[in-house]
Amino acid sequence: MRLRPVALVLIFIAAAVLTAAALGSVPIPLREVLGILANRIFGLEGTIAGEWSRxxxxxxLEVRLPRVLLALVVGGGLSVSGVLFQGSLRNPLADPYIIGVSSGASLGAAAGLLFFIPQGITGFGALPIFAFAGAVFATWIVSRLGRQRGRLEPTTLILAGVAVSAVLTAMVSLLMVLRIQNLQDVYLWLMGSLSGRGWKHLAVAAPYVFLGVLAALWLAKDLNVYLLGEEAAHSLGIDVQRLQRWVLIIGSLVAAACVSVSGVIGFVGLMVPHALRLILGAEHRRLILHSLWVGAVFLLVADTLARTILSPTELPVGIITAFVGGPFFIYLMKRGSGYHG
Amino acid sequence: MVDRMRVEAVTYAYEAKPVLEDLTLTLRPSLFYGVVGPNGAGKSTLLKLLDGYLSPQAGAVFLDDLPLSSYSLADLAKEIAMVPQHSHYFPFTVEEMVLLGRTPFYSRLGKPGDKDMKIAREAMETAGVTHLSGRLVSDLSGGERQRVTLARAFAQRTKVLLLDEPTTHLDLEHQINTCRLLKAKSEEGATCVAVLHDLNLVAGFCDYVFVLDSGGLVKEGVPAEVFTPELIHKVFRVSVPRLNHPVTGRPVIAP
Incomplete structure (x- = not known):
């Protein structure tokens, strides 16, 4: 990325953030939003004309801004995680959830909500911890099962992910049947939503996404070579086993951090990297950077729609991402170009 | 002449049954080697042992008198290039793909420099894919992809080139061109080792042949000595007459 495109992207994101913060069940004019932010950030008490209520x-500051920023972080995180999984499994249909992150997180969250957090989603402090633990546990099991003769093997890994996810999802359903208090909370969480999330959640997810993106860029060159196949990558100096292990760890942690605060938001991590690969090609450094901002803005737009189109009722954002994502994906698919084993 | 690589008493088994057993051979600079043998004879395994992708259970492989295990992967990538039997083709442009052959030579966060670009362009020129440089590899035909893969290996500028069935998906013209290229590379000093199924290509272009059958080296030598009807019958279980090329005098196997 050259300097000018970076600046353009940053301006675009800033505009999107301001617009999203202005929209909602209580519309707030843009200049008022600007004033509130300027006051808080630069300490310009009273220098900007305008009066607004506490x-x-x-x-x-407490409701929209953290949520907007969280949408950016989760959207960007899921997309970069998707790049990592699609690259390391050499499978364009892989997504961050393919090896059990989502089902593990769901089981963790459901168990937490149904047994340990009687106050529901509003008593939110511990929920991300349960979800995160579930996600990490599930991916650990899957990566143990996804080995053949001691080597991680993409196809085996994907099959193990499918099998483990099936079992964990069944356990979630079982829990929901057995314990019906908080059921609606569990259901909302499973569909993925950013409703009611605040700075606390941003603080949980942002460090993982930030470090994960740096690590992904660090591995970008190796991932390019790895796309050629294991033997070719080896002959170009890549320790294939170590690369796969690191990519799985990084991708899973980023996805787990995102899922733990947002629930299971589908389609972003599959669609954004895939669409960008069709447009930009397979070079990973480019793919990671562009997936980061496109995914971030995409989820921000989707979440803003989710909380405004039926206002004051909120839709789970997962519904929007699937509604928008599905048809767009089909369009790209039909347009052609892309993959041949 | 000094040996470039040595395989010493190497045994390799995937499960209990050895694919190669107690194999010893040497490879010298400036020669084009052909490896032939029936399916399952261990030809691909030999190549994978030569580039360190597989480690032998017994014995050792040496490059310039040092065991492969004493090299780092990154250093090995500067000495030995491999064209595997199966490659994956993602939407890289031809130029990007060939430049991947330069990745051992620049840093993790760096980009290919002018020298890398120059070498990549030369490699594309040699392999005859310059006119494709902006196309996506995923959109190319099988033969074009094979040549791009060849260019990628050339771009590594290694002393040793290993190729697993590089001519399998090519038409006659490109089969012959590929062999000519490898012959030319060997004349420039490289050690080229290719697994080939077409005995006539081996007879026509290779300086030296290794014949593998069920885990062992059955025979080695120059094609004219190796390709006797008796050996071909013994190894491939077919009876064929052997003629000699009217111009070059090299053996021709006519089924």
Whole structure:
């Protein structure tokens, strides 16, 4: 990325953030949003003309801003994680959930909500911890099962992911049948939503996504070579087993951090990297950087739609991503170009 | 002349049954070697042992008198290039794909420099894919992809070139061109080792042949000595007359 495109992207993101913070069940004019932010960030108390109530200030600073930023972080994180999984499994249909992150997180969250957190989603402190633990546990099991003669093997790994996910999903359903209090919370969580999330959640997810993106860029060159196949990658100096292990660890941690705060938001991590690969080609450094911002903005737009189109009712954002993502994906698929084993 | 590579008493088994047993051979600079033998004779395994992708259970493989295990993967990549039997083709442009052959030579966060670009362009020129440089590899035909893979290996500028059935998906013209290229590379000093199924290509182009059958080296030598009707019958279980090429005098196997 040259400097000018970077600046353009940053301006675009800033505009998207401001617009999203202005929209909602209580519309707040853009200049008021700007004023509130400027006051908080630069300490310009009173220098910017305009009067706003404490309530509006709280809406912008405590409700909308963290949620908007979280949408960016989760969207970007899921997309970069998707790049990592598609690259390391050499499978364009892989997504961050393919080796059990989502089902593991779901089981963790469901168990947490049904047994340990009687106050439900609103008593939110511990929920990401349960979900995160579940996600890490599931991917650990799958990566143990996905070996053949001590080597990680993509096809085996994917099959193990499918099998383990099936069992874990069944356990979630079983839990839901057996314990019906908090059922709606569990259901909402399973569909994926950013509703009610605040700075606390941003603090959980952002460090993982930030470090994960850096690590992904560090491995980008190796991932390019790895696309040629294991033997070719080996002959170009890549320790294939070590690369796969690291990519799985990084991709899973990023996805687990995202899922633990947002629930299972589908389609972003599959669609964004795939679509960008069709447009930009397979070079990973480019793919990672562009997936980061496109995924971030995509989820921000989707989440803003989710909380405004039926306002004051909120839709789970997963519904929007699937509605938008599915047809767009089909369009790209029909347009052709892309993969041949 | 000094040996470039040595395989000493190497045994390799995938499960209990050895694919190669107690194999010893040497490879010298400036020669084009052909490896032939029926399916399952261990030809691909030999190549994978030569580039260190597989480690032998017994014995050792040496490059310039040092065991492969004493090299780092990154250093090995500067000495030995491999064209595997199966490659994956993702939407890289031809130029990007050939430049991947330069990855052992620049840093993790760096980009290919002018020298790398120059070498990659030369490699594309040699392999005859310059006119494809902006196309996506995933859109090319099988033969074109094979030549791009060849260019990628050339771009590594290694002393040793290993090729597992490089001519299998090519038409006659490109089969012959590929062999000519490898012959030319060997004349420039490289050690080229190719697994080939077409005995006539081996007879026509290779300086030296290894014949493998059920895990062992059955015979080695120059094609004219190796390709006797008796040996071909013994190894491939077919009876064929052997003629001699009217111009070159090299053996021709006519089924």
């Amino acid at each position: 309530a509006r200030e709280a809406i912008v």
